[in-house]
Amino acid sequence: MIKHIVAWRLADAPDKAEKAAAIKENLEALKSKISVIKEIEVGINFNETDSASDIVLVSTFETKEDLNTYVNHPDHKSVGANFVRPNVCERRVVDYEI
Numbered sequence: 001m002i003k004h005i006v007a008w009r010l011a012d013a014p015d016k017a018e019k020a021a022a023i024k025e026n027l028e029a030l031k032s033k034i035s036v037i038k039e040i041e042v043g044i045n046f047n048e049t050d051s052a053s054d055i056v057l058v059s060t061f062e063t064k065e066d067l068n069t070y071v072n073h074p075d076h077k078s079v080g081a082n083f084v085r086p087n088v089c090e091r092r093v094v095d096y097e098i
Contacts, residue, residue, distance in 0.1 A: 001098045002061040007053035009090035019087045026079045033075045036066035
């Protein structure tokens, strides 16, 4: 099994909370569109320290190949292009086997 964890810090904007909610909704919707996703969870942070990220994605896949399928899937790429990348100023990722 593979865990794929991504944490983002959003750019400051008056509608930052709405943008975070849209990112969460669209990422979680990928579960019904991409069959290789075993589990997906998206959390919006409430910790206000300087070291905190704003959003985290935790997803699970059977294999590294399934993770690669997800990463390259057109629906995943669309969410990234339309909701994530335009609003993010920092991204961190960790992929590991469990």
